[in-house]
Amino acid sequence: MERATADQLEALHPDAFGWALHCCAGDHARAEDVLQNAYLKLAQQRTLHDGRSSFKTWWFGVIRLTAYEEFRRLRYRESLLGRLLLHFGAAEQDPSPSPARKMELDERTAELRRCLAQLPARQAEVLHLVFYQDLTLNEAAEVLRVSLGSVRQHYERGKARLRSLLQPDPIHET
Template identity: 85%
Template structure:
């Protein structure tokens, strides 16, 4: 990718994320995915600016089309044909959680985020890379630019600390009142 295009993309990134967020009806996670997929289109040379319009206009069009493609994929998965294919493959249950299960999952996710925020920065970073970004420890070491031994140590210490933070506090329950 040319340096001038990279500079323009860097300048436009905050506006581009705002546009992606708008194209995804305010869904942050989907907007992040859409913007990342739009950047991938550029990196793979599946989209290129031909100069017929302003760069910003063209880039926002790429984002809009990428969002539309993501929406179509999502709709397909939820469509009758998609459900039929799931039944044929033996995965016929409804993947959406019940409202009470969703609330419980949201509460657990909030608790996990709170506990992750209490970890030292390196431990939280390696756990994020491994669990959220699905990287191996070796890949996480490359991203963090530290040795594999350092990553392993932060990984193990982070898991242990997170485990202790997520344990229910039984000290107060066992004491008589």
């Protein structure tokens, strides 16, 4: 990174954090993450100022787009988690569950882990990268060094298999 760019970033940092805070609806932790990711994009040269606008305008646009990407990732992850919790009937989460509720949640977590362990290795790897590591399918393909089509196939098959494993067994229910 050039010294002039570093100086501009340093001078804009307080304003950039304020903008990131605004883009994250006042959530300080998310704003810190967004700003750090924006700096990372710049350091890795995934984004470059082309001079079509002022540096500040461009930088604030990078921050806004980074915040939007983080929001989409978070919303996607929460929606998947929400559907899984709804499947288990745990949509309402008490911050301090009763001992009986905690035991029930622990049993459900153990059941989910047991089902994940039954998946083929590649399907489990793809689901882990996407759900737990917040990677896109493209990023998961890069990590696993396989084609995007292969990752998509493992992802869909893994979700379908996990769904079937999590379905209650009607024979053993009473």
